[in-house]
Amino acid sequence: MKQFVCIILISIFTFTGYAAASDKELVVYTARKEHLIKDLFEKYEKEHGVKITYITGKAAVLLQRILSEGSGTNADILLTVDAGNLWQAARKDILAPVESQILKENIPSHYRDPENRWFGLSVRARTIVYNTNAVKKADLQSYEDLADPKWKNRLLLRTSKKVYNQSLVAMLIATKGEDRTAQIVKGWVNNLAAPPYSSDTKVLEAIAAGQGDAGIVNTYYYGRLMKKNPDLPLGIFWADQDDKGVHVNVSGAGILNHSKNKIEAVRFIEWLSAKDAQKMFADANMEYPVNTQVAPHADVKAWGRFKESTVNLSKAGQLQADAVMLMDKAGYK
Numbered sequence: 554m555k556q557f558v559c560i561i562l563i564s565i566f567t568f569t570g571y572a573a574a575s576d577k578e579l580v581v582y583t584a585r586k587e588h589l590i591k592d593l594f595e596k597y598e599k600e601h602g603v604k605i606t607y608i609t610g611k612a613a614v615l616l617q618r619i620l621s622e623g624s625g626t627n628a629d630i631l632l633t634v635d636a637g638n639l640w641q642a643a644r645k646d647i648l649a650p651v652e653s654q655i656l657k658e659n660i661p662s663h664y665r666d667p668e669n670r671w672f673g674l675s676v677r678a679r680t681i682v683y684n685t686n687a688v689k690k691a692d693l694q695s696y697e698d699l700a701d702p703k704w705k706n707r708l709l710l711r712t713s714k715k716v717y718n719q720s721l722v723a724m725l726i727a728t729k730g731e732d733r734t735a736q737i738v739k740g741w742v743n744n745l746a747a748p749p750y751s752s753d754t755k756v757l758e759a760i761a762a763g764q765g766d767a768g769i770v771n772t773y774y775y776g777r778l779m780k781k782n783p784d785l786p787l788g789i790f791w792a793d794q795d796d797k798g799v800h801v802n803v804s805g806a807g808i809l810n811h812s813k814n815k816i817e818a819v820r821f822i823e824w825l826s827a828k829d830a831q832k833m834f835a836d837a838n839m840e841y842p843v844n845t846q847v848a849p850h851a852d853v854k855a856w857g858r859f860k861e862s863t864v865n866l867s868k869a870g871q872l873q874a875d876a877v878m879l880m881d882k883a884g885y886k
């Protein structure tokens with residue numbers, strides 16, 4: 554009889570536990586592509602019994618949707634790429650500040666909003682790539698050096714319309730000042746071997762084809778392309794090692810002001826910042842984990858260690874408008 558009661562108690566406990574958990578749901582609006590998050594979200598569902606529903610879209614479209622849905626939105630979390638986009642979301646006042654010791658411990662301070670409204674979850678390095686047949690590593694130095702006339706007709710860049718370049722130039726303004734940055738960007742434009750490309754991958758392919766000798770891209774695009782075609786004559790160079798370090802950016806998340814599940818949403822983002830999830834989150838896109846306790850994927854590690862800029866990424870947002878204007882004036886299309 555004792556055993557019987559015991560079994561009933563266990564099954565009641567298990568049943569109520571499961572029933573309560575399966576009621577929970579989080580809605581994520583994500584500019585991060587489905588194939589990069591699907592497994593991760595499923596893992597959380599299995600481990601925590603919280604259903605994760607998501608819609609994917611471009612960062613600007615998702616932001617507009619959240620604004621127009623207002624307090625009626627079902628979304629709990631905005632997950633997007635680039636600190637410039639996260640900063641814009643915070644500025645539009647759609648993100649709630651979150652006090653979490655776990656997030657503070659897992660995420661270095663330059664990767665998160667000083668006002669705790671958004672948190673970086675993976676790190677991307679935007680650095681110099683070069684054609685290994687045309688350029689020696691010793692010839693490379695910094696973003697600034699690519700403005701030197703010795704690179705005339707040798708430089709290839711992605712369009713200035715992409716937020717990645719807006720953030721890069723904003724961070725240059727933050728560290729070198731507006732006048733010097735204007736000179737650098739004008740120098741880049743003067744050195745272009747072809748009009749700016751629409752994607753980082755196109756920049757890489759053009760450099761590999763010898764249409765230019767060097768360019769600036771996010772390293773995961775290099776990783777993807779080299780995986781497909783390991784024989785391409787492309788190398789990575791870590792920029793600004795004698796200066797502030799490589800320009801880095803994040804993909805990251807914030808919790809919406811109008812979320813009805815804030816406690817559950819915080820738990821989910823905390824989980825994303827912890828060891829297991831960090832490994833999956835970064836490895837899926839050949840990025841770097843934000844959590845310094847977690848090592849990058851072996852293929853990414855093979856690119857070598859580098860010093861990164863530790864200027865807070867909120868600067869990428871604060872100086873975004875200045876960067877756009879400066880690039881426009883410099884004739885950087």
Ligand code: FE
Nearest residue numbers: 634753771774
């Ligand atoms: Fe990208």
